[in-house]
Amino acid sequence: MAPNMLNLLSRLIAMLPLPFIHKTGVALGWLIHFCTPASARIQKQNLTQSGLCPDPARFKQVINTNIGETGKAILETLAIWQWPQEKALSYVKNCDNWHLVKDALAAGKGLIFITPHLGCFEITSIYYASKHPITVLFRPPKKNWLAPLIDAGRSKGQVTLAPANVQGVRSLMHALKRGEAIGILPDQIPAEGEGEWADFFGKPAYTMTLASRLAEKTGATVIMAYGERLPNGKGYEIHLTKVDSIATPALLNQAIEAQVAKKPEQYLWRYNRYKVRRHSQKTVPNKSEN
Numbered sequence: 058m059a060p061n062m063l064n065l066l067s068r069l070i071a072m073l074p075l076p077f078i079h080k081t082g083v084a085l086g087w088l089i090h091f092c093t094p095a096s097a098r099i100q101k102q103n104l105t106q107s108g109l110c111p112d113p114a115r116f117k118q119v120i121n122t123n124i125g126e127t128g129k130a131i132l133e134t135l136a137i138w139q140w141p142q143e144k145a146l147s148y149v150k151n152c153d154n155w156h157l158v159k160d161a162l163a164a165g166k167g168l169i170f171i172t173p174h175l176g177c178f179e180i181t182s183i184y185y186a187s188k189h190p191i192t193v194l195f196r197p198p199k200k201n202w203l204a205p206l207i208d209a210g211r212s213k214g215q216v217t218l219a220p221a222n223v224q225g226v227r228s229l230m231h232a233l234k235r236g237e238a239i240g241i242l243p244d245q246i247p248a249e250g251e252g253e254w255a256d257f258f259g260k261p262a263y264t265m266t267l268a269s270r271l272a273e274k275t276g277a278t279v280i281m282a283y284g285e286r287l288p289n290g291k292g293y294e295i296h297l298t299k300v301d302s303i304a305t306p307a308l309l310n311q312a313i314e315a316q317v318a319k320k321p322e323q324y325l326w327r328y329n330r331y332k333v334r335r336h337s338q339k340t341v342p343n344k345s346e347n
Contacts (some may be wrong), residue, residue, distance in 0.1 A: 059065060059236070062285070063135075063203075064206055066135065067135035067136065067138055067139050067206070067210075068139050070132055070135045070136045070139070071135070071138075071139035071140055072135040073136070073324055074290070075133070075136075075148060075290040075291075075292065076289055076290025076291075077290070078112065078129070078132050078133055078136055078290065079129045079132075079133065079286070079289075079290040080129075080290065081132060082125065082128035082129035082131065082132040082133065083124075083125035083128055083129065084128065084216075085126055085131060085132060086124045086125045086126065086127045086128025086129065086131075087125065087128070088128075089124075089127065089128060089129075089252055090124045096327045097327075099326070099328075099329050100123065100124075100326040100327045100328055101120060101326075102261050103258075103326045103327075103328075103330060103331075104119060104123075104202075104290050104321070104326050106258050106259065106260055106331075107258040107314075107317070107321070108258065108259070109318055109321045110321065111281075119321050119322050121342035123321075123322050123323070123324070123326055124321040126286065126322055126323050127325070127327060129286060130169070130177065130286075130325070133177060133286075134177075134179055137177075137179045137180065137183070137210065138179075138206060138207070138209070138210025138211070139210065140221070141213075142183060142187060142213045142214050145180065145183045145213065146183065146184065146187055148180070148292035148293055148294045149180060149184050149284075149290075149292060149293050149294075149295060150287065150291065150293065151294045151295070152184060152240065152294070152295040152297065153294070153295070153296055153297060154296070154297040154298065154299075155297065157278070157280055157297050157298075157309075158185075158189075158238075158280070158297070158300050160202065160241055160278070161277075161278035161280065162189070162236065162292065164278060165236045166233070166236065166275055166276045166278065167232065167233030167234070167235075167236055167237060167238065167239070167241055167275050167277035167278070168238040168239070168277055168278050168280060169238070169241065169271060169272055169277045169278070169279045169280070170182075170185070170191070170238060170239065170240040170241070170280055170281075170282045171241055171243050171268060171279060171280070171281050171282070171300065171309070171312065171313070172240055172241070172242055172243075172281075172282050172283060173242065173243055173244045173281075173283065173313045173316060173317065173324070174242065174244055174324065174325035175283040175316060175317055175320060175323055175324050175325070176283045176284045176285045176286050176293070176320060176323045177284040177285075177286050177293050178242065178283065178284060179211070179284075180242070180284040180295070181282045181283065181284050181291050181295055182211070182216055182240050183213050183214060183216070183314070184284075184295055185238060185240075185282075186213060186214035186215040186216040187214045187215075189215060189237070189238060190215040190216075190217065190232075190237050190238070191215060191216055191217070191232075191237065191238040191239065191240055191283070192216075192217045192218075192219050192228055192229055192232040192237065192238070192239045192240070193211065193216055193218055193219065193239070193240040193241075193242065194219050194220075194221055194225055194226075194229060194239065194241050194242070194267075195207075195211070195218055195220065195221065195242075196220075196221045196245065197220050197221070202296055217232075219239075221248075224339075226267065229241075229271060230271070230275075233271065233275045233277050235314070239277075241265075241267070241268050241273070243264075243265060243268055243309055243313060244257075244325075244328075244330060245265070245312055245328075246262075246263050246329075246330070246332055247263065247264070247265040247266075247267070250265065251265060251267065252264050252265050252306070253266055253305075253306045254306075255305070255306035255307040255309070255310050255312045256307060256310060256316055257313070257314070257330060257331070260331055261331070262310065262331050263332075263333070264306035264307075264309060264310055265306065265309075266306055268303055268309055269303050269304055269305055269306060269308070269309055272302075272303050272304065273290075277303075278299065279299070279300040279303055279312075279315050280297050280298065280300065281297070281298045281299075281300050281312055281313075281315075282295065282296070282297050282298075283295070283296055283316060283320075283324065284296075285320055286323055295342065296319070298315075298316065300312045
């Protein structure tokens with residue numbers, strides 16, 4: 058899709074009320090589901106692997122809801138990128154455990170927000186940045202023409218974007234040293250040499266080491282955050298949970314698992330979390346040997 062066309066589409070979507078965006082998103086999710094059978098298989102395999110829905114009826118309910126939630130995520134993201142900060146904030150109906158943020162800032166060692174692909178992760182940084190500065194790590198898009206749209210969409214309030222490279226990591230460190238917050242998406246497959254194999258719902262997944270290193274080096278408070286998508290387009294509720302330790306990728310994955318278990322309908326199960334990159338094929342742990 059040409060950049061001008063995508064920009065126009067996102068502007069048009071942003072003009073619509075959120076209930077309509079989400080209702081249309083459900084239809085889009087089912088269209089994607091039927092048109093991409095390979096991704097649909099990954100969705101079912103990942104949810105099965107998680108063990109969160111052993112009851113067949115519950116499994117079917119979560120899968121069907123998740124299909125619609127996937128479409129909602131796509132359309133709401135395009136809208137949020139275009140919304141002014143004030144409009145985005147108007148859809149945040151509640152943020153629980155904000156005292157965790159106050160305690161972390163008072164400690165002065167920085168704050169690491171771990172935000173998996175659960176619910177509306179775009180809304181969490183916008184909400185925080187309306188109150189305090191935050192530096193958010195992001196992976197630049199493979200298509201360069203997407204960069205201006207994404208940069209403008211995510212740079213709201215006191216958000217500073219840090220690309221996933223050496224310079225970006227330095228920006229994260231500087232922010233933590235100033236006692237500020239940083240944001241990291243922890244459940245993407247990292248680049249070569251930037252991860253370790255650790256179980257995710259009982260199966261080895263190549264997992265980032267950056268979040269663990271930053272937490273151990275700085276002593277920053279770690280908070281898991283996600284924006285729950287409320288039914289019928291009523292908005293979002295942000296949930297904050299303090300994490301005792303992410304000292305290893307295994308502990309990081311355990312923290313993500315606990316969060317996903319709270320709302321499995323809204324997790325990005327279609328993402329191939331267990332993909333084996335060419336560079337790491339020889340290092341995948343053999344469970345039968347342990």
